[in-house]
Amino acid sequence: MVTVKFVGGIKKSFNSDEMKLDVENITLDKLLQMILEQQPPNTPSIDTNNILIAINGADSSALDGKSTVIKKDDLVSIIPVIHGGSGKKLTFTFGRKTILAIELKGSKEIDVSFLDNLRKEFPNVKLQAISSKFTLNSYHLQNVISISLNSEKEKILLANKIETDILMRFAATNQISEAIKQAGIKTKTNIVLIAIGKKSDLEKIYKKLAPLTITIFSKDNSAFLKRNFKISKKQMDAVSSKKPLEDLLIEKAAVLL
Known part of the structure; x- marks a missing residue:
């Protein structure tokens, strides 16, 4: 018997918090195909x-x-990543947590x-700054942060604080000093500021820093990331995905021990 646990808004798609x-x-x-086949009619799509x-x-x-x-x-947990925002900010939720990402010149x-x-x-907001060169797009950023948030939930962070864990995963290293x-x-280097906290606090942070923001992900960092992490065309061609570079970067962030 396999237990599937639904977290956050995805519960509404199944009118339940778990399935066996x-x-x-x-x-x-x-397994995902089987789960989707059992989704009740007239419920939110996934x-x-x-x-x-x-x-x-x-x-x-x-894995x-x-x-x-x-x-x-096995226990399989499915957690939705819900996002939104304008060209100068990205906001998304992970479970009950709200995350804001903005790029500063x-x-x-x-x-x-x-x-x-x-x-x-x-003091009630968890803040971290990442060199913009180490972020590719919203898909990459959300998934790496989600890995850190899930690691915090499972108490398997790479460091004592999630802020440090996030930095280490974007740098793909388990050495804090190297990250x-x-x-x-x-x-004088553009950064992506990541903030995790209450919506009201995140709104205050954005209002305070809005004059310093630029359009997030406006620069294509793919060439730098491939070179920095030694990702070859052969490796990308071997990935069965519409977003091979993103998925390889996410995998590097996830496999750190």
């Missing part, structure tokens, strides 16, 4: 491109993706002390 299926030794892809799937607490991206074999007594004023001061001003060196905030 008498199956074993099938791929995650086939965007399978915007869900995070965890198997016994581990992100499926860190074999949709080819992962589901075994007897690099200047001499935006440095480590800038981030420290923001944290003091908004800071590679993907951390640098003077």
Whole structure:
């Protein structure tokens, strides 16, 4: 028997918070098909491109993706990633958490002390800054942050704080010092500011920083990311996906131990 747990808004699609299926030794892809076939009529549709799937607490991206074999007594959690926003900000929810991402133009004023001061001003918000070069697009950013949020939930963070975990996953390293060196905030370099907290606090942060924002993901960082992480065309061609680079980057973020 496999237990499927629905988290957040996806519960409305099944009028339940879980489903039990008498199956074993099938791929995650086939399990998803079975789940969708049992969705009640006249319920909200499911965007399978915007869900995070965890198997016994581990992100499926860190396993074999949709080819992962589901075994007897496995717990499969399906978590929706809901997003929205304008060209200058990205907001999305993961479970009950709300996340804001904005890109700030690099200047001499935006440095480590800038981030420290923001944290003091908004103590209830978890804040991290990532060098913009290490973000590809909204799909990449949301999935990497979702991995960190799920790791926090399962108590398997790479570091003591989720803010550090997020930085390490974008840099694809389990060394904090290396993550800071590679993907951390640098003077005169564009950054993506990530904030996790209450909507009211996130709105205040955006209002405060709006004059410094630029259109998020306006620059194509794919060439840099492929070069930095040594991702070859052969590797990308081997990925059965419409977004091979994104999925390879997400996999690198997920497999860190």
